[in-house]
Amino acid sequence: MSSPFRKIKGGVGAPKGFLTSAVSAGIKNPEATRLDMALIYSQHPCVAAATFTTNRVKAAPVRVSQAHMRDRDVQAILANSGNANACTGVKGVQDARYCAKTIAKGLGLRQGQVAVCSTGVIGLPMPMVRVEPKLPELVEKLARKQGTEVSQAIMTSDTTNKEIALSMDIDGHKVRIGACAKGAGMICPSMATMLCFITTDANIGKENLNKSVQEAVENSFNRITIDGDMSTNDTVVVLANGQSGMPRIKRNSKACRLFREALNVVMLEMAKSLVRDGERVTKFVTVEVKGARTYNDAKKVAEAVANSSLVKSSWNGNDPNWGRIIHAVGYSRASIREELIDIHIGGKPACLGGLESDTSMEDLRKVVSEDQFTITIDLHLGSAEYCVYSSDLSPEYIDFNRSEYAYWKQARKDGLTQQ
Amino acid sequence: MSSPFRKIKGGVGAPKGFLTSAVSAGIKNPEATRLDMALIYSQHPCVAAATFTTNRVKAAPVRVSQAHMRDRDVQAILANSGNANACTGVKGVQDARYCAKTIAKGLGLRQGQVAVCSTGVIGLPMPMVRVEPKLPELVEKLARKQGTEVSQAIMTSDTTNKEIALSMDIDGHKVRIGACAKGAGMICPSMATMLCFITTDANIGKENLNKSVQEAVENSFNRITIDGDMSTNDTVVVLANGQSGMPRIKRNSKACRLFREALNVVMLEMAKSLVRDGERVTKFVTVEVKGARTYNDAKKVAEAVANSSLVKSSWNGNDPNWGRIIHAVGYSRASIREELIDIHIGGKPACLGGLESDTSMEDLRKVVSEDQFTITIDLHLGSAEYCVYSSDLSPEYIDFNRSEYAYWKQARKDGLTQQ
Numbered sequence: 055m056s057s058p059f060r061k062i063k064g065g066v067g068a069p070k071g072f073l074t075s076a077v078s079a080g081i082k083n084p085e086a087t088r089l090d091m092a093l094i095y096s097q098h099p100c101v102a103a104a105t106f107t108t109n110r111v112k113a114a115p116v117r118v119s120q121a122h123m124r125d126r127d128v129q130a131i132l133a134n135s136g137n138a139n140a141c142t143g144v145k146g147v148q149d150a151r152y153c154a155k156t157i158a159k160g161l162g163l164r165q166g167q168v169a170v171c172s173t174g175v176i177g178l179p180m181p182m183v184r185v186e187p188k189l190p191e192l193v194e195k196l197a198r199k200q201g202t203e204v205s206q207a208i209m210t211s212d213t214t215n216k217e218i219a220l221s222m223d224i225d226g227h228k229v230r231i232g233a234c235a236k237g238a239g240m241i242c243p244s245m246a247t248m249l250c251f252i253t254t255d256a257n258i259g260k261e262n263l264n265k266s267v268q269e270a271v272e273n274s275f276n277r278i279t280i281d282g283d284m285s286t287n288d289t290v291v292v293l294a295n296g297q298s299g300m301p302r303i304k305r306n307s308k309a310c311r312l313f314r315e316a317l318n319v320v321m322l323e324m325a326k327s328l329v330r331d332g333e334r335v336t337k338f339v340t341v342e343v344k345g346a347r348t349y350n351d352a353k354k355v356a357e358a359v360a361n362s363s364l365v366k367s368s369w370n371g372n373d374p375n376w377g378r379i380i381h382a383v384g385y386s387r388a389s390i391r392e393e394l395i396d397i398h399i400g401g402k403p404a405c406l407g408g409l410e411s412d413t414s415m416e417d418l419r420k421v422v423s424e425d426q427f428t429i430t431i432d433l434h435l436g437s438a439e440y441c442v443y444s445s446d447l448s449p450e451y452i453d454f455n456r457s458e459y460a461y462w463k464q465a466r467k468d469g470l471t472q473q
Numbered sequence: 474m475s476s477p478f479r480k481i482k483g484g485v486g487a488p489k490g491f492l493t494s495a496v497s498a499g500i501k502n503p504e505a506t507r508l509d510m511a512l513i514y515s516q517h518p519c520v521a522a523a524t525f526t527t528n529r530v531k532a533a534p535v536r537v538s539q540a541h542m543r544d545r546d547v548q549a550i551l552a553n554s555g556n557a558n559a560c561t562g563v564k565g566v567q568d569a570r571y572c573a574k575t576i577a578k579g580l581g582l583r584q585g586q587v588a589v590c591s592t593g594v595i596g597l598p599m600p601m602v603r604v605e606p607k608l609p610e611l612v613e614k615l616a617r618k619q620g621t622e623v624s625q626a627i628m629t630s631d632t633t634n635k636e637i638a639l640s641m642d643i644d645g646h647k648v649r650i651g652a653c654a655k656g657a658g659m660i661c662p663s664m665a666t667m668l669c670f671i672t673t674d675a676n677i678g679k680e681n682l683n684k685s686v687q688e689a690v691e692n693s694f695n696r697i698t699i700d701g702d703m704s705t706n707d708t709v710v711v712l713a714n715g716q717s718g719m720p721r722i723k724r725n726s727k728a729c730r731l732f733r734e735a736l737n738v739v740m741l742e743m744a745k746s747l748v749r750d751g752e753r754v755t756k757f758v759t760v761e762v763k764g765a766r767t768y769n770d771a772k773k774v775a776e777a778v779a780n781s782s783l784v785k786s787s788w789n790g791n792d793p794n795w796g797r798i799i800h801a802v803g804y805s806r807a808s809i810r811e812e813l814i815d816i817h818i819g820g821k822p823a824c825l826g827g828l829e830s831d832t833s834m835e836d837l838r839k840v841v842s843e844d845q846f847t848i849t850i851d852l853h854l855g856s857a858e859y860c861v862y863s864s865d866l867s868p869e870y871i872d873f874n875r876s877e878y879a880y881w882k883q884a885r886k887d888g889l890t891q892q
Contacts, residue, residue, distance in 0.1 A: 110804070110805075140800070141811070143826075177796035363866075376596065377596035380560055380595070384528040392531070405560070449871040451871070452782075
């Protein structure tokens, strides 16, 4: 069966009726020329859905955007990298609101129709002196075919920009969906330091879009883990403007299933690309759990294994250490029976019934020496399954995360901090 | 007020009526001459109490010792390093039972009076060919004043042996308590790859000893974390033989309080020494949480901060990164209000009311550059407190844990594995 989706170019700029722009404001470093602010705008009214970090410490733009999402349908997204505007108090919220208001005025929208998203260092005020002059410029530069620049402007420690766009045929109409994302550090289930923006010209109602987005996030971004940390800024925003000309998608229709599948494909592709580009990651590891008594048990086991520093260190060393895997299974708090547990590494049995198999260590080493492999854990207690996308943990990750001191030095130069 | 306790020499051999021995069996490496098996024996009947790993994958010796503790009062402890005898199935349990039985025969005890404890690599059978001939030797070599050798024989990746002994005066009788412990990797709340043996000549009933041990473990070993992993073999065993000549300790008496305090001091000292000697650890960090609504909330916050890879990496880099600390507070699932959170680093305010303080970054850097400091997090929501003893996470830790492949090669030479 051939896929119903065709990959197309243009990322979030690909769907009909969306304009984008990106500029360089030097938020983190005034001398830098890389893009660090972006705007996504639908020329027509939109239906919007979003999910936000579950961290109880929320960045100012998350609070502001959450309120805007409740208020009315968002039609534009302003994003920046270099500063998370988190732990910045009342001033942070004022800054985020000011940005939304200024963009809204430029676009002829209400303030509540602009979502604001930030990613970068926590605890430093936004350098508004450099941000403010760029807001009108972002509005002026809005144009078609600039979607890729948005994916570049939201990068932080990402080494590559991440975007995708698909087109599909629904009821004889060409429908497009585009996405960009950024990740790198602090990637963990239940959302991460992660921004993902999705645009589509599909015609879908608010409730249906909400449900579709929640399901797709659960199957993608909530299943990835790099370092077990969860950020203050994670946000997924989806805008649907109906400009494909298709009739409204009905619940449970063939069109609905096709649209949801497209949304799943797009989010899963973005989520996997975040893991692959995790900070100093060398391996992409799928941890599959099956035979669990309950869905929650399967999830607990998969997450315990995928988050274990010892397991992740062993992958970094090409060590097919199933002993460390089974010990993580043991402390996961799921129902297990040690003597029933099978562990396969790249399809080869490493542990059968809780004991070592007779697969040679060399064969298992060959698998974990590759840059992508799957660990399958069968608990043989039921039929529930779960899967997590994980990575190794490298000495270089720690080294990379040892200090953000340089940011503070710049912030002091900017007069933004006394510390 | 002067301490009621005097430090004395001799570790687990210090209390009256305890004999110890240690030998070199070459468990991990037949050519090595380091001590790797030890025996602790009370010449008189004992009251015993123990706590074991909560990992659902339990090593064979843990299962065997748990059964023996239920059976009757243990009077001897056999311990080895180099092999954990975990995930070794029926054969592992047979091996552990065989060892207990052989030692019991040599000492004129029943099998159920000997506890067995193992630490080392998971998933490989015990090299009984080297272990078996050493069992009679351990019994023959039993003597006074050899306690320190026990602490050496249980070391794995520990860089120093860990022991302590105190004497105190209870009701005019000199009472002694001695301990040894090993730790290094996989240290996490709710027990760790950790063995701790405690001997005392205090006279205490079984129920009272059990309660005292549980309380002391809760305040010490369950509050330490190095890498968030929890092992299959953790065990604390306490033997009390009453040979000090003191009358039986009554519940809620002054003698009871003094004994419990001594047990707390000894366990806390051992627990802290495990963190200090954690794999490639360079800093000892106390994470104090106060002002929480509930004890559980305080615990969640302390553990989230103390286990965050990003927070621990920043300590390694001498970076007083309170932004990462507050983000861990946020995802801890405790009740918090961001705008009330104060964070002090070494007593200096770093974050007040959720915002940066005016303490200079240099002052804060000075604190986290030291090899020991305290992070205090005040949630200002109640009066519950908790504290965890943690460490930094170094690139060298990952490097150190990348591969245990060498063990497998030796095991194959020994004919113990086909892998």
